């Protein structure tokens with residue numbers, strides 16, 4: 001009797017499972033209408049975070065940790081402009097990124113203690129990746145994440161800055177124009193340098209947004225609405241474009257005291 005019930009359940013399950021599987025396989029993007037608005041993006045923001053400032057961008061109650069191995073800029077995400085949460089149709093599983101996991105831990109760790117790195121990656125995929133997936137080279141979780149890792153290798157921000165003598169420091173603030181003119185030839189004129197105010201009212205650099213075209217080159221010529229765009233992810237992070245008239249700090253990474261790197 002019991003096995004009959006099980007068999008019956010099994011038979012019922014099969015068609016359902018298959019229908020879902022086909023949707024996922026082809027990256028089903030929802031209704032045509034939805035597809036239009038979600039796939040019409042022209043630019044995509046590659047966002048890197050500086051661990052020396054990132055923890056200060058989090059609300060007070062959110063605990064932060066920087067793994068010992070992290071010594072440079074890490075990935076926050078790759079965000080199509082004005083397109084988010086395009087569909088709930090393409091869930092990501094651990095097995096999707098198994099082959100990339102070691103690299104992702106190194107270059108895209110969650111610095112929020114209460115959020116696992118896998119949850120971080122999966123949230124980024126659900127919110128932004130499913131919209132990026134309109135483009136052929138990014139139309140699956142592994143392709144999306146691979147592209148991000150490749151971009152991070154391509155833009156060695158720390159080195160670019162070091163070559164111009166801009167190094168992490170507790171004492172020395174940097175002028176906006178100085179930093180912008182070092183990065184702009186490599187990242188395009190529309191790059192966005194993001195700051196947060198620390199408890200002592202200083203501007204602290206914590207994030208960098210690099211606008212790219214669909215083909216992931218630095219050639220996005222479309223208008224970027226900074227207001228709308230920096231509200232992305234504004235629920236747990238604070239932050240704003242660094243004001244051009246105020247020198248800002250590029251603090252060192254302090255693994256022991258991530259929220260107060262300079263005491």
Ligand SMILES: *[C@@H]1O[C@H](CO)[C@@H](O)[C@H](O)[C@H]1NC(C)=O
Pocket residue numbers: 213214215216217219
């Ligand atoms: C990438 O896209 C931009 C904007 O559409 C275009 O101007 C540029 O030629 C493309 N670059 C390559 C290498 O395809």
